[in-house]
Amino acid sequence: MIKKRKYKFTSLLFAFGILVVLAIGLFIERNGINYTSKQSSYYLNVSQVKTKSEALSAIPVNNLVIFNSSNETSASAINNFKQLFEDMKVSTAYVDVATETIPDFTSYKSVVVLTPDIEPLGVKAIELMDWVEAGGNVMFAMTIQKDNMSSIIEHKLGVVTSAYEYALVNKVHIKDGFMLGGGKDYKIDEAFESAWGVELDSSAHVHMTTADDNKTPLIWDYQLGSGRVVVDNFGIYVKAMRGFYSASYSLLDDVGVYPVINSAAFTLDDFPSPVPNGDGKYIKHDYHMNISEFYTNVWWPNMISLSEKYGIKYTGVVIENYENDTSGKIKRQSDSSRFTYFGNMLLQMGGEIGYHGYNHQPFSLSNVDYGDAFEYHTWPNTKAIGNSLNELIRFTNSLFPTEEKSVYVPPSNILSVEARDFIVKKYPQIKVIASSYFSKTFEYEQEFAVANDGMIEEPRISSGTIIDDYIKLTMVSELNMHYVSHHFVHPDDPLDVDRGAKLGWDRMFENLSKQMDWLYKAAPNIRNQTESQMGGAIQRFSSITVTKEVTDAAFTFKLGNFVDEAYLMVRINKGEIGKVSGGELEHLTGNLYLLHATNNTVTIQRK
Structure with missing residues (x-):
């Protein structure tokens, strides 16, 4: 019988193997994990991209903003609102009541009053509310100053009684279902008395209040005849509040829609x-x-x-x-x-x-x-x-x-x-x-x-x-x-x-x-x-535009400069939704949806 030879260096081989494993581990630690690229470019070609102003130039003007350059609050906010409507792709005309004559409202689908002082509008304020009652849409974007003219029209804003005093806005409560992040209270830096003290008609829909015992209404909408009124009453006009105004504007009409980026x-x-x-x-x-x-x-x-x-x-x-x-x-x-x-x-x-x-x-x-x-x-x-x-x-x-x-x-x-x-x-x-x-x-x-x-x-x-x-x-x-x-x-x-x-x-x-x-x-x-x-x-957000057609049967959105896909925020203010063609709707909260458009025409049937 031949005996197997015993090698004295077997233990050395084992130790060497351990050293090799440790060396490999150290190499990985020092050099990181090998990777294979998981990213593919999402950029568009330069020829497919437009700036927001270029895109808007092809859209008919259907929104009128009335501001007052002689009013410090109005003058300081106008540029922020111009950016707001450019981003929402709302083609807008701007008229300064301090130097210009207010045009006929019938040329527009919506009017935004961007001045707290209503009196400079004169009789046009009454004409505006008559136009809304006949089917127009108006948003009062600034806390209204109590004066003779506001007292004349306030009942058409859903206001039953109003005060000359203003309420402190140091914390706001967003009603659940109105905005993403709603159902919660949010503190306001550098708070001041910025909300008009009002009592509203029971038919007014309140979407945001002060987060105190008074619950002063800060955002509400009100059906006036065949038209709609939206009032922003919190008196803060900085860049950090734009989303509150875009949400408010989307309350106008049976459906509100505007492009978004959809990205974290x-x-x-x-x-x-x-x-x-x-x-x-x-x-x-x-x-x-x-x-x-x-x-x-x-x-x-x-x-x-x-x-x-x-x-x-x-x-x-x-x-x-x-x-x-x-x-x-x-x-x-x-x-x-x-x-x-x-x-x-x-x-x-x-x-x-x-x-x-x-x-x-x-x-x-x-x-x-x-x-x-x-x-x-x-x-x-x-x-x-x-x-x-x-x-x-x-x-x-x-x-x-x-x-x-x-x-x-x-x-x-x-x-x-x-x-x-x-x-x-x-x-x-x-x-x-x-x-x-x-x-x-x-x-x-x-x-x-x-x-x-x-x-x-x-x-x-x-x-x-x-x-x-x-x-x-x-x-x-x-x-x-x-x-x-x-x-x-x-x-x-x-x-x-x-x-x-x-x-x-x-x-x-x-x-x-x-x-x-x-x-x-x-x-x-x-x-x-x-x-x-x-x-x-x-790039896609910058280029895209949207025009809407509202009938009893459907909402139809036509997208300009569409390439491959687009995302839009959609608020259904009236009616129920049925079949969607040209894209998909994702429910976000309340009556708010995210539309993923995969075609340049999207139709949402109404039930």
Whole structure:
């Protein structure tokens, strides 16, 4: 019998195998998970896209806005309402009662009174209400001032009695079924006595009140003869309230309809990037980790869990380094392990990579003086800016060579006019600029739009983990105005006391999670998109127009500049709906629906 030989190094082979497994694990950790691209471009061809003003120019004017440039409140609100109706694709004529004669109402389907002082309208105010009674539609968009003329017409607004005093609006209650996010109370920043004290006819339909014992009516509609009256009585006309006015306007007529974007995007600013600078004392206290370990073992797993729970597609915008050199001299990033690790995982989750900066210095030339607002440096010329962008593009292409990268987020939302023009002319691969919906010092303020030069403007409307009352109100408004959510989170939020670091990351993440929970309960089927996909949605939103035909048998919507699909908010104010052709209706809340149009003509049968 031949005996089997016993090898003394068998245990060494076992140990070697363990080392190989560990090495593979370390390689994966350092380089991220391999990914296959899951994204296909949603952009339209340039020839298929129109700006909102170009699209509106082809639509007959059917709405009249009456304002008063000599009234401070009216004058300050007019531009905001012009933007509102442009976004709703309501072709509108504007008449200034301080300098112009009010035209015949019979040329229009709706009239919006954008002045609190009714007396300058004179006898036209009485003619207006007679026109409504005969079948017209009017919206009083500003808190009405009690005077002789308003006293004459107030009963035709559904008002039984009225006072000269105004009620405090420090919290509002949106009736369930009126707006997305309804059935809840929302606080108002810088509240004041802005609501006309009224008692309404029992037949008036009240959609929003003050959230106090008085329940002062803030939005209502009233059937006047064959026409309809809508009154907005909350007296706040800022950009953050547009969705309340779009919802109010949709109460007019048997059906209200306007285009929306239908998109929820979530951006991870400065991600991937080198380890953020900042005071990590709260992280060390709570987690006994350094900053790098915290991001790998706590922050990023939390963000993954949020994505998995709600289907969020993150857009990460890259910062190559945090140096302050703006001379145009380039120092390449030597350590790419963090970038590939986090970036590949983000891509595997269905996200995308965009551009933020070679460093975190905003693109402003030497003609900009930041003063005490920022410690940023300016750039000497566009050549230096170009050098930094070229390096950022080279760096991200070396890390993620198969991915289309088309989104640029300006550091701190700061972007000079000169730098923006330079980017548009020299970098056609950048199709989207994502900055801010609300202007602060030096910030580049945007609307959801396609600019005249073709750049897609894609503002964020909320950010961070301190979800204050203003952010909550804005998110409600934008769900109803554009059916959109666009939120930014910075990885270094837990390092910055001004952004919540003292609360601790657990509390910060809890705040963020609660707001995302609110969002997806209010709009459970909103499309989760990357920023480039939102860009394509904005192109379609910018181009589309809608004209409606209302008969006893059906509502018919004809869509101009239709390419492949469009989304529209539809409010059925009268009657029941039957068969839909040319698209699909999704019930949102109350009598509010989302229409997904798949044809340039959509018909909704009436029961």
